[in-house]
Amino acid sequence: MADREIREVPPAAEDGERADEPEQEGVQGALRRRLTETTTWTFLILLGIVAGFAALRFEQFATVFNFRNIAADASGLMIIAVGMTFVIITSGIDLSVGSVLVFAGVIAAKVMEGLGGDGWGAIGAGLVAGLLAGLAWGVVNGVLVTKARVPPLIVTLGTLGMALGSALLITGGIDVRGVPLELTTTIGIGRLWGVPYVVIIAAVVTAIGAVTLSMTRFGRYTYAIGSNAEAARRAGIDVDRHLIKVYGLSGFLAGMAGMVSLARFATTTIGGHSTDNLAAIAAVVLGGTSLFGGIGTVLGTVVGVFIPAVLQNGFVILGVQPFWQQVAVGAILIVAVYIDQLKRRAQERGGRR
Amino acid sequence: MSEPLLEARGVTKSFGGVRALRGVDFAVHPGEVAALVGDNGAGKSTLVKILSGTLAPDGGEIWFEGRQVTVPNPVAARELGIETVYQDLALAPELDPAANLFLGRELVRPGPLGRLGFLDKAGMRRRTNKAFADLGIGLQDTGAMVANLSGGQRQSVAVSRAATWVSKVVFMDEPTAALGVVQSARVRDLIRRVRESGIGVVLISHNMPEVMELADRIEVLRLGVRVARFRAADTTMEQVIAAMTGALGNEDVA
Amino acid sequence: MRRRWLLGLVAIALAATACGGDDQGGGGGGTQQQYKLTLIQGVKGDQFYVTMECGAQEAAQAAGATLDVQAPDEFDASLQTPVVNAVVAQKPDAILVAPTDTKAMIPPLTQAKDAGIKLIFVDTTTENGAELAESEIASDNLEGGREAARTLAKLTGEKGSVLVINVKPGISTTDARAKGFEEELKNYPNMKSLGVEYSNDKPEVAAAKATAALAAHPDMVGIFGTNLFSAEGAATGMRSAGAAEKVKIVGFDAGPKQVEDLEQGIVQALIAQKPADIGKAGVEQAIHALKGEPVEKKIGTGFVVVTKENMNNPDVQPFLYKSNC
Numbered sequence: 001m002a003d004r005e006i007r008e009v010p011p012a013a014e015d016g017e018r019a020d021e022p023e024q025e026g027v028q029g030a031l032r033r034r035l036t037e038t039t040t041w042t043f044l045i046l047l048g049i050v051a052g053f054a055a056l057r058f059e060q061f062a063t064v065f066n067f068r069n070i071a072a073d074a075s076g077l078m079i080i081a082v083g084m085t086f087v088i089i090t091s092g093i094d095l096s097v098g099s100v101l102v103f104a105g106v107i108a109a110k111v112m113e114g115l116g117g118d119g120w121g122a123i124g125a126g127l128v129a130g131l132l133a134g135l136a137w138g139v140v141n142g143v144l145v146t147k148a149r150v151p152p153l154i155v156t157l158g159t160l161g162m163a164l165g166s167a168l169l170i171t172g173g174i175d176v177r178g179v180p181l182e183l184t185t186t187i188g189i190g191r192l193w194g195v196p197y198v199v200i201i202a203a204v205v206t207a208i209g210a211v212t213l214s215m216t217r218f219g220r221y222t223y224a225i226g227s228n229a230e231a232a233r234r235a236g237i238d239v240d241r242h243l244i245k246v247y248g249l250s251g252f253l254a255g256m257a258g259m260v261s262l263a264r265f266a267t268t269t270i271g272g273h274s275t276d277n278l279a280a281i282a283a284v285v286l287g288g289t290s291l292f293g294g295i296g297t298v299l300g301t302v303v304g305v306f307i308p309a310v311l312q313n314g315f316v317i318l319g320v321q322p323f324w325q326q327v328a329v330g331a332i333l334i335v336a337v338y339i340d341q342l343k344r345r346a347q348e349r350g351g352r353r
Numbered sequence: 354m355s356e357p358l359l360e361a362r363g364v365t366k367s368f369g370g371v372r373a374l375r376g377v378d379f380a381v382h383p384g385e386v387a388a389l390v391g392d393n394g395a396g397k398s399t400l401v402k403i404l405s406g407t408l409a410p411d412g413g414e415i416w417f418e419g420r421q422v423t424v425p426n427p428v429a430a431r432e433l434g435i436e437t438v439y440q441d442l443a444l445a446p447e448l449d450p451a452a453n454l455f456l457g458r459e460l461v462r463p464g465p466l467g468r469l470g471f472l473d474k475a476g477m478r479r480r481t482n483k484a485f486a487d488l489g490i491g492l493q494d495t496g497a498m499v500a501n502l503s504g505g506q507r508q509s510v511a512v513s514r515a516a517t518w519v520s521k522v523v524f525m526d527e528p529t530a531a532l533g534v535v536q537s538a539r540v541r542d543l544i545r546r547v548r549e550s551g552i553g554v555v556l557i558s559h560n561m562p563e564v565m566e567l568a569d570r571i572e573v574l575r576l577g578v579r580v581a582r583f584r585a586a587d588t589t590m591e592q593v594i595a596a597m598t599g600a601l602g603n604e605d606v607a
Numbered sequence: 608m609r610r611r612w613l614l615g616l617v618a619i620a621l622a623a624t625a626c627g628g629d630d631q632g633g634g635g636g637g638t639q640q641q642y643k644l645t646l647i648q649g650v651k652g653d654q655f656y657v658t659m660e661c662g663a664q665e666a667a668q669a670a671g672a673t674l675d676v677q678a679p680d681e682f683d684a685s686l687q688t689p690v691v692n693a694v695v696a697q698k699p700d701a702i703l704v705a706p707t708d709t710k711a712m713i714p715p716l717t718q719a720k721d722a723g724i725k726l727i728f729v730d731t732t733t734e735n736g737a738e739l740a741e742s743e744i745a746s747d748n749l750e751g752g753r754e755a756a757r758t759l760a761k762l763t764g765e766k767g768s769v770l771v772i773n774v775k776p777g778i779s780t781t782d783a784r785a786k787g788f789e790e791e792l793k794n795y796p797n798m799k800s801l802g803v804e805y806s807n808d809k810p811e812v813a814a815a816k817a818t819a820a821l822a823a824h825p826d827m828v829g830i831f832g833t834n835l836f837s838a839e840g841a842a843t844g845m846r847s848a849g850a851a852e853k854v855k856i857v858g859f860d861a862g863p864k865q866v867e868d869l870e871q872g873i874v875q876a877l878i879a880q881k882p883a884d885i886g887k888a889g890v891e892q893a894i895h896a897l898k899g900e901p902v903e904k905k906i907g908t909g910f911v912v913v914t915k916e917n918m919n920n921p922d923v924q925p926f927l928y929k930s931n932c
Contacts, residue, residue, distance in 0.1 A: 060697050065722070069692035173805050173812075174776055177710065189714045217459050217470040220448075224456060227445035234407055234443050235457030236428035265684050265711040267777065271807055272683035294447030309689075316693035319675045322651055 039288040039300035042336055046303050046310065053314035060317050068196060072264075074309040075202035076101070076257040077279055078302070082209040083253035084280040085301045086246050089213075090226040091293025092145065092152040094247065097254040098276030099163035100137045104130040104258035105268045106167045109176035118180040127259050134255015135248055137163055142244030152247075160277070167270060175267045188263035198260050205253065210298035222246060226293025279308065282329070286336050307332060356419055358383045358553040359404065359435070359522045364413030366399055373399045375577035376413065381522060381553040386544060388556045388564045388585075391574035392597050397557050398440060400574070401524050405437040406430035418521075428457075434521030438528055440557075442511040446500035450492065450510045451481035453499055454517060484517045485509075489539050504531035512540055522553040529563065541567060561590050573597055641671055642700045642897055644890060647690060648678035649705040649731065650808070654862035654928040655835055655882050656705070659729060661932035662883030663703065666890035674890070675699065682774075682808045684711035691715040701725040701741075701893040703886070708777050709734045725896045729889045730882070732779045737904065742892040746880040747907040748780045752787025752833075754910055755857050758876045759829045760795050762855040767828030768799040770820045772837040774808050781833040784859060788831055801827060806837045813840025818848045827854060835860040835928075838877070842868045861913050862928045869915050877913040879926045884908045 054062040080097045087094045108130030115122035137159055144155040187197045213219035221242050224232040233239050261269060287304030289296025308329045315325045357380035366374040374396045381387040391397050402408040404415065406424040414421055417433055424430050430437070437443075444453050455477045461467035482495060490509045492502070499507055508531050515523050525544070529537040544567055548554050558564050564571060565585060573581040573596040581596035595601040646663055648656035660676050667674035677694055679686035687707045692715055694702060702724055706712035713733050720726055720739055728740040736743050759769060771788055774781045785803055792800055801824055806813035813836065821827050821844075830845070832838030838858025842865070845854050851873045858865050861879035868874040888906050895902045911926045918924070 057697070063696065066693075066696035069689075069696065069718075073689040073692060173807060177777060184714075215471055215474075217461065217472060220452065220459060220472060223448060224445045224452070227447040228443070231443040231445050232456065234427045234437075234439070236426070236431060237457050261685060264714075265688070265708070267684065267708060267711050269683055269685040269711075271681055271775075272685035274681075294445065312689060313693040313696070316677050316690060317697040319697075322678055322680075 039297055039303065041339060042286055042288060042300065042303045042307065045332070045336070046307050049307065049310055049314065053310070053317065057314075057317050061314060064194075066313065066317075068194075068199070070306070070309050070313050071199045071202075072196045073313075074305055075196075075198040076260050076264075077276065077283065077309075078202040078305050079205050079253050079257040079260065080276060081280045081283045081301045081305050082205055082298055083250035084284050085209070085287075085289055085296055085298055086213065086222055087152075087250050088226075088281070088284050088289050088291060089222050089293060089296045090243060090246055091229075091291075092226075092243070092247070093156060093281065093291075094141065094250045095153065095156040095277045096137060096141060096159040096163055097250065097257075097280055098273035099160045099167070100134050100251050100254035101258040101261065101276060102268060102270050102273050103137065103163040103167040104134040104255035105262045106170055106176060106270075107133040108259060108262055109179050109268055110170065112180055112183075113176065113178040118182055120182065123180050123183050130259050130262070131252060131255045134258065135252040138248040138251020138254070139244060141251060142247030145247060146240040146243050164270075167268075171268065171270065173270070175270055177267045179262060179266045181266070183263050184266045187260075188266065198264060201256075201260060205256065206298060206302060213298055218242075218245075223294055226295075228294075282308070282333050286333055288340065290340075355382050355384075357381065357416070358418060359555075360416040361400065361404060362414045362416065364400065364403060364415070365411045366396075366403060366408065367411055373577055374403075374410070374413075377574060377577060378579045379404075379572055379574075381555050383521075383553050384548055384551045385569040386548050386554045386556055386567050388558065388568035388571045389574065390558065390561075390564060390571060390593065390597060394576070395574040395597075396577045397574055398526060401437065401439075401526055401555070401557060404430075405435055405524055407437075431518070434519065435524070436515040436519040436522075437524040438511050438515045438526060440526040440530075442507060444499050444507060444511055447498050449496050449498060450485075450502075451478045451495065453510055454481045454484065454514045456514075458518070480517075484513050488513050488516065488543055505533055505536045508532055509536060509540070512543065516543060516547055519547065519552055522555065523547060524555045524557070526557045527559065528556070529558075529560065537563075561594065564593070565590050575599055641673065642894060643675070643698075644672050644893055645675040645677065645694050645697065645699040645702050646729075646886070646889075647687070647694060647702060647704040648676065649687075649707050650682040651678040651680060653835060654930055655730075655860050655880070657930060657932070658928040659882035659886035659889075661886065661929055663886030663890050664932055665883075666887040670890065670894050672890070672894065679707070682707050684708035687712065688715045691719065695719045695722055695724060698722070699724060700897050701727060703727045703729050703889040703893060705730040706733050707731070709779055710777065713739070725893060727889045727893050727896075729885050730780055736779075741896040741902050742889075742904055742906065744885050744888045744892065744906040744908065745780060746885070746910060748783035749787040749790075751859065751878050751880070751910050752784035752789075753791040754787075754912065755784065755831050755859065755878050756788045756791035756795075758878070758912060759831055759855060759857045760792075760798060762857070762875050763798070763828045765795050766797045768801050768824055768826055769829035769831065770801040770817070770824075770827060771803045771831050771833065772806050772813050772816060772841050773803050773833045774837060775805050781837075781859075784833045788833075806832075806840055808834070808836050810836045810840035810843060813837045814844030814847070817841040817844035821845070821848055821850055821854065829855045829857070832856065832858045835862050835865065838874065839864055839868070842873045846873050860928065861911075861926065863930055866913070866918060866927055869913065869918060872915065875914065879911045879913050879928070881908045881911070881926060882928065 084094060108126040111129040112122045112126035115125055141155055141159055144150050145152050190197050192200060221237055225239055225242060229239050283304035284301050285291060286307055287300025289300060311329055312325050359381050361377060361379040363376045364374050365376055377396060377400055379400060389397050403410045406427040406429050415424060460473040460476045462471045462473050485492060490513060492506060499510060512528055529540050532540060544554055556568060568585045571583040571585055571593055572579055575597060583593060592601060644667060646660060664674055677690050679690050684707050695718060702719060716726060716739055726740040728736050728743045730745050732743050733739060771785050773785045776782060789800060792798055801820060804816040817830055830841045832841045841856055845851050856874045857876045858874050859878050861877045865874060865877055869877060885908055892902050911923055913923055
């Protein structure tokens with residue numbers, strides 16, 4: 001091995017001479033990197049899809065009415081996917097989100113029903129109860145993953161069953177429908193300056209998530225643990241405590257999505273969330289987050305949420321048979337991950353200077 | 354000779370049925386390079402992990418600057434002023450060099466933003482660039498992920514991380530293993546510079562010529578105990594190797 | 608190079624799906640106005656809705672209108688809402704829809720009405736169906752439930768305890784059937800109701816609840832399944848419990864599987880609705896509404912009681928449900 005190193009002509013950068021230039025190279029390098037990131041590519045695919053549908057059915061697809069509905073319909077998934085982004089970046093996974101969403105909705109609805117009346121007191125208490133329920137399941141996930149050392153796939157598969165089962169036990173399998181009307185008419189379908197409240201909530205959650213992930217210590221620890229947990233540990237980071245926080249965040253956001261769903265539909269929609277977990281994972285991966293951890297962004301997840309949402313909407317407008325929609329979304333997921341793999345392999349080969 | 358900066362006395366450690374350290378002693382003094390050598394399985398890496406807080410010993414004592422201490426975790430080691438360059442580098446591949454340099458010690462923005470944990474990325478990058486410049490390491494793209502750097506560049510990042518933060522003792526486990534000629538020379542320069550500033554350097558290496566060139570003293574481990582101590586100036590490579598294989602032992606040489 | 612390929616591929620894929628979709632012909636160019644109708648079913652893959660689609664397609668062709676069909680993956684308001692929203696964006700002239708919840712579907716359907724689209728509710732309805740829709744077309748489910756009670760009573764010699772397996776509360780049709788059944792059952796003093804269990808429109812849940820009820824009440828002699836999946840599941844449950852002889856089952860809806868069960872004697876009677884008639888009436892009323900002609904606000908379609916004995920009669924046969932048109 002030593003022989004090879006000697007024959008290797010050290011590139012200019014390795015001489016002391018270029019040591020004072022790294023700043024300038026950094027800017028160019030950063031720009032090049034931005035342009036080739038997976039997020040950029042999936043964003044272009046999303047633009048392509050939007051442009052395509054707009055070209056085919058302009059007056060029907062490209063309207064404020066339609067985009068507003070797409071955003072409102074995607075708001076619950078967006079909230080869940082933000083939490084899932086953090087979890088997957090730590091190279092973990094959370095399959096329980098759909099069930100936790102339902103469970104939180106059930107708790108909130110029961111509290112509101114129990115406290116009676118239509119006042120904001122009952123509504124507020126119910127919402128808080130729902131959020132806490134989501135947080136609780138998240139913490140359970142985190143503790144089992146870190147202290148009991150059970151792999152996240154197994155832990156969250158277990159809590160998926162337990163949360164949904166508990167919800168079914170509490171309700172006897174029947175959707176709770178005694179949700180105060182005010183919640184629905186204001187947050188559920190109400191708008192602020194033309195933007196639905198649920199979209200505003202999802203946007204705020206997304207913004208906070210994006211800033212936290214990219215600009216704070218919490219975000220950096222998330223990336224570090226996903227990249228090399230042992231290195232993080234040796235650097236003095238309390239990995240266990242951080243993971244509990246991350247899974248707790250995922251559960252909390254699943255609870256929030258449950259509150260949004262409760263507000264929109266005024267019923268707990270127990271049967272409608274069995275594939276939310278896979279949809280969230282697909283959105284996160286489509287957005288450029290690696291299942292192996294250490295890489296990903298919330299902005300990418302936004303793109304990943306909207307690709308299937310726009311596809312479903314566009315296909316219905318075009319009159320395509322419903323089953324084709326699932327085929328298309330699955331195919332695009334594979335293509336997006338394939339592109340990502342190609343890029344990574346190219347980087348590895350070309351990056352060694 | 355001055356008092357040892359960091360000392361291990363009779364440290365033991367077992368993994369299941371395997372006794373990796375069977376009462377090992379070791380010492381490093383300020384301003385010296387102490388080489389820790391031994392064949393595979395002698396217990397060098399285990400001893401390093403214990404002294405740097407990654408592993409807990411089963412028995413024995415650790416002394417630091419004349420007081421007995423425990424090093425229960427890596428943060429405790431850092432607080433004592435001990436830094437480590439691990440054999441596996443302990444870098445986060447998907448983070449950039451600045452992030453790795455400041456891992457666990459991130460700079461935050463001043464004021465209320467800092468209390469919320471907002472990072473001072475520009476500040477960290479500036480300090481990192483300066484550290485690299487001081488050490489003569491040139492990276493074309495300082496924003497690149499560490500995973501996209503060559504093996505040699507990665508090692509440079511790990512070494513400069515330890516060198517930047519160390520104040521008392523630095524452990525270097527095979528620091529030039531993946532480096533080319535030019536970079537190895539630079540790391541050796543760095544080691545000498547660190548020693549000059551009064552820091553104790555513990556060098557673990559299989560590269561005997563390098564050991565003979567750099568070290569002031571050489572301590573030999575074999576099967577979990579120290580079997581020989583040499584002063585590099587008074588020794589030959591053959592004698593050291595002989596001690597490693599058990600043909601020679603001289604525990605009484607200071 | 609590769610990247611341009613990929614974008615090109617995406618563009619081609621979109622173009623292909625555009626060709627595969629129904630061509631919504633642009634206005635004019637003919638003596639008759641071609642109306643655009645869309646049918647939104649309650650759930651994909653349910654033969655009741657497939658038969659409705661067949662009846663609707665026939666009527667649409669006869670009237671020279673186009674009919675598009677969409678449906679959610681599960682019978683749930685949270686999944687039907689995005690479908691409704693997308694269909695509304697498509698701006699059909701009228702929507703025939705089976706709302707999956709009497710309350711939760713009101714907001715998206717109100718949006719549809721506000722967008723100027725005529726609504727026809729087929730099968731199920733919402734709490735304010737009379738205001739929201741031009742016409743509500745369904746079987747008289749209350750009467751259907753009563754008919755089921757009468758049929759089950761006859762089969763069990765008017766003695767013993769019986770169970771109702773319903774879908775979930777909040778569905779106008781099945782709730783009415785369960786109600787009618789319980790009402791009529793009171794006329795039989797020697798029969799006892801074991802209450803109502805919910806299958807959530809899943810056959811495996813229906814099967815589990817049926818076998819559990821049998822285990823708890825060994826004297827159970829009959830089950831009424833208020834919709835296709837509930838009846839199918841109950842039958843499966845009784846068959847695997849080996850109680851197919853002992854427990855008489857009356858189901859609602861006559862899909863191919865139920866008819867098979869009927870033939871094999873696992874189910875004794877089916878109350879078949881006339882979904883094709885519902886679909887046909889839906890299209891007809893939609894066209895009336897669009898032409899500004901008078902519309903029938905409420906239409907009740909009838910039932911046929913199907914048994915092993917009469918299932919091949921020419922006046923019963925056409926009412927068995929189809930799996931495809």
